[in-house]
Amino acid sequence: MNENKKGASRRQFLKNGALAAAGFMIVPRHVLGRGYVAPSDKLLIASVGVGGKGASDIAGFYKGGKCEIAFLCDVDERRAAESVAKFPKAKYYKDWRELYDKEQKNFDAVSVSTPDHNHAIITYHAMQLGKHVYVQKPLTHDIYEARLLTEAAKQYKVVTQMGNQGASHDGTRIMAEWYDAGLIGHVHTVYTWTNRPVWPQGIQWPANKAEVPKTLDWDLWLGTAPYKDYIDKLVPFNWRGWWDYGTGALGDMGCHLLETPFRVLGIQYAKDVQASVGTVYVDEFKQGYFPESCPPSSHITLTFPKTSKTKSDVTLHWMDGGIQPERPEELGANEVFGDNGNGMLFIGTKGKMMAGTYSRNPQLLPTSRTKEVKVKQKYPRVVGQEEGHYTQWVEACIAGYGKIELSSPFEVAGPLTEALLMANLAIRANDVRKPKDNGKFSFPGRGIKLLWDNDNMKVTNFDEVNQFLKRDYRQGWNLKA
Structure with a gap:
């Protein structure tokens, strides 16, 4: 191959690479694989349980400036009203199962702040979808559920954190x-x-x-x-x-x-x-x-x-x-x-x-x-410290599984x-x-x-x-x- 052809070939390679890179940056997040968040993106969070402690969790995530509250889910419209007013762009659901079914391609992570008896089922299904999860304490209601979620975090390779801010x-x-x-x-x-x-x-x-x-x-x-x-x-x-x-x-x-x-x-x-x-x-x-x-x-x-x-x-x-x-x-x-x-x-x-x-x-x-x-x-x-517990999880989700050490995975x-x-x-x-x-x-x-x-x-x-x-x-x- 002569030098001109070599140069043309190299220029074409670089051009193709640049196009590929540009294309990569605009590929929808759901095409990029389970648990993946594009480096240029903010973390899109779906929050299940958004009154009381759920509301303060949402505020903790949002305060760091590296996420968007994309979806709100709560079984009680009255309890959810404060969060709905603060995040009017977030779509609201009552049933987390409907949220997961219809919107799973449109969020990266899930925050769970419900009563204890529903922690495990909401969290496990999110992990099966490849979503990172933040769960209020205690992690689960039963010992079996706790062992299951611990093993699932490794199986599905998602970023996890429990809400014990201390x-x-x-x-x-x-x-x-x-x-x-x-x-x-x-x-x-x-x-x-x-x-x-x-x-x-x-x-x-x-x-x-x-x-x-x-x-x-x-x-x-x-x-x-x-x-x-x-x-x-x-x-x-x-x-x-x-x-x-x-x-x-x-x-x-x-x-x-x-x-x-x-x-x-x-x-x-x-x-x-x-x-x-x-x-x-x-x-x-x-x-x-x-x-x-x-x-x-x-x-x-x-x-x-x-x-x-x-x-x-x-x-x-x-x-x-x-x-x-x-x-x-x-x-x-x-x-x-x-x-x-x-x-x-x-x-x-x-x-x-x-x-x-x-x-x-x-x-x-x-x-x-x-x-x-x-x-x-x-x-x-x-x-x-305590406020950083939220930011730590958001940044770890953006970085990807195994990249940042967390306080309570x-x-x-x-x-x-x-x-x-x-x-x-x-x-x-x-x-x-x-x-x-x-x-x-x-x-x-x-x-x-x-x-x-x-x-x-x-x-x-x-x-x-x-x-x-x-x-x-x-x-x-x-x-x-």
Whole structure:
């Protein structure tokens, strides 16, 4: 080939390449493959559940300036009204299934902020479509669902994040650096506590049904849950106290308070759990038995196997309903233990450290040590901390699967959620009853330790509680179909 032909050939190649590149930039996003977002694009988000926490999630994503809220979906028009007014260009749906069916080519990612019982089905179907997902805490309602979503994130190669914003707070990284530096020795015991619930728990399901609000599609709200008549004030908040829909105080605050122990100590799956629960007064002769409702208070003890960051098993205590552990002797009488009813305390062989909600205000004990000790920064910080939790996910979605490290991807959030739900198994074991003679009952799940087979996802010494590992969905609502 002569030089002129070589030059012409090269020029044609470059011209063709330029045309191809230009064409590539305008190819519709749905042609580019599952989970792919063109680098020049803003992330297009479909949000399912857009009132209350859903509204603040949307605001968190949008504030970063790198996304568009493309679709809004909520079963309650009244609750959705604020978000609809703020994002008038976003198309509104009531049913997420219709949204997915009609618009799947027109969005890149899904935010899920519904009651707990519908998290898994909405999220899993989005992942099957190759959509990135952000899901409010707890990740799921059941242990089976948590394990399924954890595995699905790898299978479908989508960017995932759970909405426990404290995972992006500096405090959790500071405490990890203190621990790695050996400031408190080897941790063997952790206490976490909350003043939740701040909604009704330990009560009987009301006998009188109420009128369904005209703006609410009750059947869609129920979703996977068994059909029941609507009761007053269940929506938008009090569903948390009922096992059909919520996961109690553990589901509400556990992901915020246990994330730091998980990160600092490298713990994942517990090997056993036991629980004591508060009971409700009915009359002078008996205590309440309300198995449909979460208890008013509980104390859970989980045992986690030794990790590369611990010298022995770790005992983790969870307390709710306003119960707190004994104040450490190193803490001054007027110094606040945790913050505003919530907190965490690490007990090591050489010292102690504590923090509040979201691992805010981390302190070595005595607190005077906090200012005296200087440790080199080891872990990168998330810009914006709690607010940056949203931006981090948006930027990771734009970059593509595996390109940006996240604070709470499902590989982290899944095991964390399983631990909380395993604690709930121990709570529910207390309500398993069997008939005895003379019309009385026994409660064989009370006062025992549940032994956990993690590989097979089951309790090995009290089979009756395994019924709560995986719910039967209401007919017409299928997780994998």
